[in-house]
Amino acid sequence: xxxxxxxxxxxxxxxxxxxxxxxxxxxxxxxxxxxxxxxxxxxxxxxxxxxxxxxxxxxxxxxxxxxxxxxxxxxxxxxxxxxxxxxxxxxxxxxxxxxxxxxxxxxxxxxxxxxxxxxxxxxxxxxxxxxxxxxxxxxxxxxxxxxxxxxxxxxxxxxxxxxxxxxxxxxxxxxxxxxxxxxxxxxxxxxxxxxxxxxxxxxxxxxxxxxxxxxxxxxxxxxxxxxxxxxxxxxxxxxxxxxxxxxxxx
Amino acid sequence: xxxxxxxxxxxxxxxxxxxxxxxxxxxxxxxxxxxxxxxxxxxxxxxxxxxxxxxxxxxxxxxxxxxxxxxxxxxxxxxxxxxxxxxxxxxxxxxxxxxxxxxxxxxxxxxxxxxxxxxxxxxxxxxxxxxxxxxxxxxxxxxxxxxxxxxxxxxxxxxxxxxxxxxxxxxxxxxxxxxxxxxxxxxxxxxxxxxxxxxxxxxxxxxxxxxxx
Numbered sequence: 001x002x003x004x005x006x007x008x009x010x011x012x013x014x015x016x017x018x019x020x021x022x023x024x025x026x027x028x029x030x031x032x033x034x035x036x037x038x039x040x041x042x043x044x045x046x047x048x049x050x051x052x053x054x055x056x057x058x059x060x061x062x063x064x065x066x067x068x069x070x071x072x073x074x075x076x077x078x079x080x081x082x083x084x085x086x087x088x089x090x091x092x093x094x095x096x097x098x099x100x101x102x103x104x105x106x107x108x109x110x111x112x113x114x115x116x117x118x119x120x121x122x123x124x125x126x127x128x129x130x131x132x133x134x135x136x137x138x139x140x141x142x143x144x145x146x147x148x149x150x151x152x153x154x155x156x157x158x159x160x161x162x163x164x165x166x167x168x169x170x171x172x173x174x175x176x177x178x179x180x181x182x183x184x185x186x187x188x189x190x191x192x193x194x195x196x197x198x199x200x201x202x203x204x205x206x207x208x209x210x211x212x213x214x215x216x217x218x219x220x221x222x223x224x225x226x227x228x229x230x231x232x233x234x235x236x237x238x239x240x241x242x243x244x245x246x247x248x249x250x
Numbered sequence: 251x252x253x254x255x256x257x258x259x260x261x262x263x264x265x266x267x268x269x270x271x272x273x274x275x276x277x278x279x280x281x282x283x284x285x286x287x288x289x290x291x292x293x294x295x296x297x298x299x300x301x302x303x304x305x306x307x308x309x310x311x312x313x314x315x316x317x318x319x320x321x322x323x324x325x326x327x328x329x330x331x332x333x334x335x336x337x338x339x340x341x342x343x344x345x346x347x348x349x350x351x352x353x354x355x356x357x358x359x360x361x362x363x364x365x366x367x368x369x370x371x372x373x374x375x376x377x378x379x380x381x382x383x384x385x386x387x388x389x390x391x392x393x394x395x396x397x398x399x400x401x402x403x404x405x406x407x408x409x410x411x412x413x414x415x416x417x418x419x420x421x422x423x424x425x426x427x428x429x430x431x432x433x434x435x436x437x438x439x440x441x442x443x444x445x446x447x448x449x450x451x452x453x454x455x456x457x458x459x460x461x462x463x
Contacts, residue, residue, distance in 0.1 A: 052446050053304070053441075056360075063363075069446055070391075071391040147390065156392065158390070160450035161389035161398070165453045168453070
């Protein structure tokens with residue numbers, strides 16, 4: 001926010017506290033970053049592990065049966081990551097809802113001129129809500145399930161493979177949600193013109209506007225959301241995040 | 251990228267690059283020596299007639315069944331054939347590449363007792379961009395990813411299908427075209443290929459965007 005005209009103009013306004021989706025972003029996303037860091041540690045360990053059975057120990061001349069193939073560490077790490085992905089989407093959806101609501105945002109209803117004739121971002125928030133809800137179902141832990149297999153010899157299993165696979169759906173969903181938030185936020189900032197946001201945020205908007213023009217009158221946002229989500233997937237916004245979040249660089 | 255599996259730990263950045271950009275993988279001298287030593291040890295065990303799980307026994311609940319020496323190769327091949335029961339859409343080539351790479355890393359630690367030739371053939375599949383067709387569903391993530399890895403192992407022994415430049419091809423044809431001889435599995439090799447968390451790991455690793463290594 002450093003250097004933002006918009007922020008400067010609100011320093012003395014009558015709204016003394018923002019809703020949690022804005023005010024508590026550092027706490028929630030900070031917790032998510034901690035999750036990422038822990039999960040990376042688990043995966044790095046597992047990637048370098050021997051995971052078959054029995055294992056051959058040449059030095060001691062032994063072949064020992066064990067359970068290194070049990071993927072509980074991966075299952076739990078995937079479940080933990082699912083929580084973070086779901087929460088990032090949940091928080092983002094709440095901010096989209098905040099942006100389209102004139103009572104909370106102070107902006108035109110649904111972020112469009114001539115509201116009524118234009119429905120603006122009304123349905124984009126619905127899409128975000130549908131995806132955020134889907135991710136909450138996907139966040140149900142896979143690792144707490146176990147069905148005995150192999151005539152009960154393998155009587156506890158990890159379900160890690162599904163735990164990992166469902167993350168792809170969740171990541172697709174959260175990229176779409178964040179894409180909608182980016183579009184909504186850029187649209188909101190446009191309404192403050194000629195006041196500008198910070199240099200960091202204006203840079204993001206400039207990049208965004210190259211692939212999605214300002215929403216002037218009703219049009220389908222579907223392909224815009226896809227284009228923006230693709231740039232999120234490609235990591236295009238990491239450079240901006242790294243410039244303001246030093247901890248991401250380490 | 252080029253990756254030599256030897257004494258260095260692989261990093262998540264290595265794995266992400268292998269997933270995203272492709273990889274040419276080779277084995278370092280120490281890794282080759284470790285693999286060969288553990289394999290000699292298994293050969294000794296078989297020669298000595300010791301009973302060792304998965305080498306000369308049945309699998310899982312059938313572990314108490316002793317398998318005769320002349321059936322040991324047959325045992326491993328049957329393991330691969332019977333366990334290839336995956337269903338659902340196929341895993342992407344990028345994920346399959348990562349699965350094979352992680353299997354190479356695990357076997358190269360020298361605790362599995364497989365022949366060097368087996369690991370080299372797995373490397374050859376990766377390096378020739380021959381990707382076993384692996385259905386995505388049907389693993390409970392313990393005992394390892396048995397069904398998906400059985401589909402991978404099938405390609406090494408010339409059964410099942412592989413994907414080459416996007417086309418599905420019977421494994422023996424693709425191997426022949428690349429000058430790769432199909433493996434006849436030696437004792438323990440089927441089990442060493444099928445046990446492992448590689449599929450869950452490969453499914454989990456390719457997070458997009460930025461992430462520390």
